[in-house]
Amino acid sequence: MDCSYFDAGVCRSCTLMGVPYAAQLADKDAHARELLAPFGDAAWLPPVASAESGYRNKAKMVIGGTLEAPTVGILDENGRGVDLRECGICAPGVRAALPVLADFATRTRLAPYSVPERRGDLKYVLVTLSPDDELMVRFVVRDENVVPRIRAGLPGLLRALPNARVVTVNIQPEHKAVVEGEREIVLTADSSLVMTVGGMPLRLRPQSFFQTNTAVAEALYGQVAEWVDAVSPASVWDLYCGVGGFALAVAAPGRRVVGVETSREAVRSARATAAAAGLPHVAFRAGDATAFALSAKARPELVIVNPPRRGIGADLAGWLEDSGVPGVVYSSCNPKSLAHDLARMPSYRIRTGRVLDMFPQTGHMEVAVLLERAA
Structure with missing residues (x-):
């Protein structure tokens, strides 16, 4: 992709502008695999490519x-x-x-x-x-x-x-x-604006977070749903749930799903989508993800986390390490903070992972991993 703004030096936000896209994708995939290699003998899936341009929604x-x-x-x-x-x-x-x-x-x-x-x-x-x-x-x-x-x-x-x-x-x-x-x-x-992703009409209200790249977001939700269905947990928490993309994607008959998000607007959006879709076993709570986990009386069979760039932090990582929860799906927009969090959770190993190129022309990426507790 060529950009006149980049060439003229007036905007350098896209730091990889001019690098062939195939090379961008291969480098991101190799970087994630190398950075996360200490945390398990993972079966890495091929990276998910994006359109090179026109992808930002x-x-x-x-x-x-x-x-x-x-x-x-x-x-x-x-x-x-x-x-x-x-x-x-x-x-x-x-x-x-x-x-x-x-x-x-x-x-x-x-x-x-x-x-x-x-x-x-x-x-x-x-x-x-x-x-x-x-x-x-x-x-x-x-x-x-x-x-x-x-x-x-x-x-x-x-x-x-x-x-x-x-x-x-x-x-x-x-x-x-x-x-x-x-x-x-x-x-x-x-x-609210309806963002239909994977057949699910997510309702996006002002001040609610939604992934920047709709096509890759759909691939991400689909991949996580596939992993969760393979594990088949009876109960799931979706922490940092935003407008409920993961929670709604993994909803299944008889599976109890709870999403937690600090943004009340996002929670309103998620509840409206769940109600319209007739999903009584999916609930959403407005609040801090770590506080929710630390105060909960019962623990789920699987936890999904999709934190901001800083990661989940020491307190939530420590709770997961001590929780006994069998499985975790961690979706990260910063593989460095993901690696820091995994170092705090030595009982978990990466079973499989995937790079999803949410941000072409930049060094940023989304990395999703399925973690299982070591025997």
Whole structure:
């Protein structure tokens, strides 16, 4: 894949840009296998490839520039806007929406927020594309006073962007490197975007986490479901469950599944999906995964963990080590933290594993492993 932004030196986020994709995938696979070799004689499956470009289903774009000529992309080292609206790793449906949103900001008189000057209205636009080509659009603004202007302009925006299913305003008043604030104002009748993955219509609400690459996410959910079905546990915990992708993928008659997630919005999404699918044996709890495990009176037969980049940490790894739980599926976006956690869990060995290339053109990857307790 070629990228004019990378070649011009204005964006270097995709550190592997220009490296042949086959080499990227082979290097990631070899790196994961080497890093995790001390933790079991694993049967590694072939890596899952992605489309090289157009794979990102969401974009978090900083708004810079001026009211008459806003930039949609990132900021340079001086806090000035760099326009990346034609970013090639974003899905075509996301790219098509960005000029419309920039024009909307100008027409609605939403001044781009200036980091050096600490003034302006609009900080980010966050765009998510569903497999059905529907959009969730979120405007992150500094002050609630601009909401009436956005609401007044909404009919025109929906005419220009008719596939925008959900439009919201997020209030982030603080001057710090945090994209979103706590308050979300939904402007449309729909408050969730349906992300159909593997035939399961997951409901994605604002501020809910979902994998960046829909096609590879589907492969990941399918792989984990295959491993879980082979083990056939009667009870499963899905810790760091997000909108419930793993929990819902492994649901089966008679199998009790509990998902745990700190984001209340994500839990609302997961519960709505489970209810619509008629899955009474799947439940979701809002709370900290480690606290849930440490306070639970009963233990499941299998635990799925899908933590953020920092990993599950010493407390949860220690609980798993001492728990007696026979099996663990660990899905990680950072194989280094995965290795650190496995070092804290010497009773578990990797039975099988797989690299899934969720992030082509970058050094990041998803690694999923099935762990079993050594006899």
